Amino acid sequence: MNRTSHIDLLICDCDGVLIDSEIITGRVIREALAALVPEHELDVQLAGTFGLQSRDIITRVxxxxxxxxxxxxxxxxxxxxxxxxxxxxxxxxxxxxxxHAIDLPLAIASNSQHEAVRHALERTGLTERVDVGVFSADRVKRPKPAPDVYLLAASTAGVDPQRCLVVEDSATGATAALTAGMQVIGFLGASHIPPEQGEILRELGVEHLLHDMHELPALVERLRYLNCTTTSA
Structure with missing residues (x-):
């Protein structure tokens, strides 16, 4: 008996999913701006901005x-x-x-620049594993939370967005993927994740949350075949 998967493409964000970089970027932005404005007011403005492009954060402040x-x-x-x-x-x-344990084509969709994502893949040893491609903010007109980068990944792979499964850590990225019509796993295991992030993602419509990457293959396997029919070999 063969099970029929209803997921054809796995798409991962980069920062906060492949590498624990969001906390570094946030620290650098805060240090630069704290030299110009009161720190306690700055922290209020920075709250909830992770996942946005650094330019947009700075522009907002x-x-x-x-x-x-x-x-x-x-x-x-x-x-x-x-x-x-x-x-x-x-x-x-x-x-x-x-x-490497997940038997699905893999794409990366990031709000970072292409060169930064390429370096992340090298550092994680995932360059060869990414068989569909890297889709970065500099390849689309509108970065996340717009769905463009996710839709580009799906169209390049020739996969219907509804048959894509995304791993995201931020509300910005989850909004982009959900708007694209994709199913989302919320990853909460990076060091920058605030305690309330799980609830924030659930309110957006993210149904599955994950704290440990070691559990990802089993969760992906379960979601691939959830409510699927079984066919004869």
Missing amino acids: AAHFGLDLPTDFHPNVRRRAEEIIRAEVQTIAGVREAL
Whole structure:
């Protein structure tokens, strides 16, 4: 007897799913802005912004405080964050083993730039595992929370969005994937995840939450064949 899968493509976010980088980027952004505005007010503005592009976070804070930032402010912040990530970032525990254990084509859909994602794949040992491709913010007109990067991954793979399963850590990314019509697993195991994140993702419509990447293969297997019919060999 053969089971029929209703999932044809696995798509993973990068930051916070493959590598534990969000906490580094957030730290660099905060340090740069804290030199210009009161820290306690800044923290209020930064709350809930993880998953957004660094440029959008900085723009939001600058608008709130009426800052006239120099044109090189964001490039310098991004460059500094990338330098620290390259030197310090840790991979998410178990992610390499988990993704190699899953028998589905794999794509990466990220709000980061292509070069940063490529480095993350090298660091995690997943370059060869990503057989569909890397879909980054610089390849679409609208980054997450717009669905564009996820829809591009699905169309490139020739897979209906409803037959895609996504692993995301942020509300921004989950919103993008859900808007694209995809099923989402919320990953809560990265170091930057706040205690309320699980509830936030559930309110968005994410039904399945995961704290440990070692459990991903079993969850993907269960979701692939959930409510599927069995056919004869």
